[in-house]
Amino acid sequence: MADVAAAPATPAAQDVLAQLGELKRLAVVPAFNEEASVGRVIDEIRAFDPGFDIVVVDDGSTDRTAGVAADRGAHVLRLPFNLGIGGAVQTGYRYAFERGYDVAAQVDGDGQHDPAQLPKILEPLLAGSADLVVGSRFAGPEAAYRSSATRRVGIRIFARIVSAVVRQRVTDTTSGFRAVNRKGIALFAADYPHDYPEVEATVMSVKHKLRLQEVAVEMRERSGGRSSITALRSVYYMAKVLLAIFVGLFRRYAVPVEEEHR
Amino acid sequence: MTPWAVSITAAVASFLLLLIVFELIRSRRLRERYALMWLLTGAVLLALSLWRGGLNTIASWFGVTTYPPAILGAVGALFILVVLLHYSTVISRLSDQNTILAQRLALLEQQLREGR
Numbered sequence A: 001m002a003d004v005a006a007a008p009a010t011p012a013a014q015d016v017l018a019q020l021g022e023l024k025r026l027a028v029v030p031a032f033n034e035e036a037s038v039g040r041v042i043d044e045i046r047a048f049d050p051g052f053d054i055v056v057v058d059d060g061s062t063d064r065t066a067g068v069a070a071d072r073g074a075h076v077l078r079l080p081f082n083l084g085i086g087g088a089v090q091t092g093y094r095y096a097f098e099r100g101y102d103v104a105a106q107v108d109g110d111g112q113h114d115p116a117q118l119p120k121i122l123e124p125l126l127a128g129s130a131d132l133v134v135g136s137r138f139a140g141p142e143a144a145y146r147s148s149a150t151r152r153v154g155i156r157i158f159a160r161i162v163s164a165v166v167r168q169r170v171t172d173t174t175s176g177f178r179a180v181n182r183k184g185i186a187l188f189a190a191d192y193p194h195d196y197p198e199v200e201a202t203v204m205s206v207k208h209k210l211r212l213q214e215v216a217v218e219m220r221e222r223s224g225g226r227s228s229i230t231a232l233r234s235v236y237y238m239a240k241v242l243l244a245i246f247v248g249l250f251r252r253y254a255v256p257v258e259e260e261h262r
Numbered sequence B: 001m002t003p004w005a006v007s008i009t010a011a012v013a014s015f016l017l018l019l020i021v022f023e024l025i026r027s028r029r030l031r032e033r034y035a036l037m038w039l040l041t042g043a044v045l046l047a048l049s050l051w052r053g054g055l056n057t058i059a060s061w062f063g064v065t066t067y068p069p070a071i072l073g074a075v076g077a078l079f080i081l082v083v084l085l086h087y088s089t090v091i092s093r094l095s096d097q098n099t100i101l102a103q104r105l106a107l108l109e110q111q112l113r114e115g116r
């Protein structure tokens, strides 16, 4: 795995690494039947920054996901049954909160998120200019992420709606490649949406007065396993998320305070 | 033709259903996931009670000529049946998960008590 060993070389990445040195940092890797790819994801996170603690949240997999992750030396949280991506990711944030992490980054276990791009996502957090940073496939100049036509339409509709609700331009609402500081960890540990959580988590954060920033990243095609998004589910996805956003407009949101470490 | 009193009462009732479901979601006592079926029920019933001509047409498909609002009741009953069936599957899943949790907890307690 020569490409894994290649450490980030750009000056910006080095800069981020130097700043990161001081912080307690955690990578949260949700994984549901990802035995084919989760090991490589762990290796790549280590190659980017060995100081990152890695917690793999095994969401009731029926394959060797947990075993593979443990063999590579990651911490593994094994859920007793499948909670879905929302419940799985929140488990990781609870872990981050209780153990006093300063920064938590989400990296999918299916290998679509390239840990070498973490510096882009971490940079605004470290600069203190954002509390939640989302890696967007569509923000870059030559945004060339391939996906099905229906999915692209859905993505565009969500981008419009979310941009209007949070009063800020958002291009990729469904991206799970994101990172938060302590404030975000505290919020997500306490409250995180259940199924298909990304869109709602973004909206919710802004309502709680967290500062959101998108950065352009490239993502890879799936390297193994299979996607959760099927045609019928996408109808439910749209209905559920739109309903949640609409009802959310009528809720009141507390502004979270940054907790001290225990 | 449907009596106006029936149309109005049915419309008000289905609107109330929609309103209550909305408030339950807003106050976080009902999850979106389980609210969608209720919202669909409320919306269809509201549409059928307001759209009186449509209700007549649907009734005539089924040979109901004397009293079209019977269709309103039938549609309502059908939706309630679907919601209940859905809840039965939800309860089954919850009870399976509950069993797993209890078993895991018992194993964990045993480990703690006996120091493995």
Ligand SMILES: Nc1nc2c(ncn2[C@@H]2O[C@H](COP(=O)(O)OP(=O)(O)OP(=O)(O)O)[C@@H](O)[C@H]2O)c(=O)[nH]1
Residues within 6 Å of the ligand: A030, A031, A032, A033, A034, A059, A082, A083, A084, A085, A086, A088, A107, A108, A109, A110, A111, A112, A174, A176, A222, A226, A227, A228, A229
């Ligand atoms: N499908 C699925 N994934 C889960 C679940 N819990 C955790 N995950 C993990 O969440 C991550 C994202 O899931 P994906 O199905 O890849 O979703 P996606 O990346 O939005 O969709 P694709 O672009 O089609 O891959 C993966 O690392 C999964 O292993 C679950 O219950 N279902």
Ligand SMILES: [Mg+2]
Residues within 6 Å of the ligand: A108, A110, A112, A222
């Ligand atoms: Mg994926």
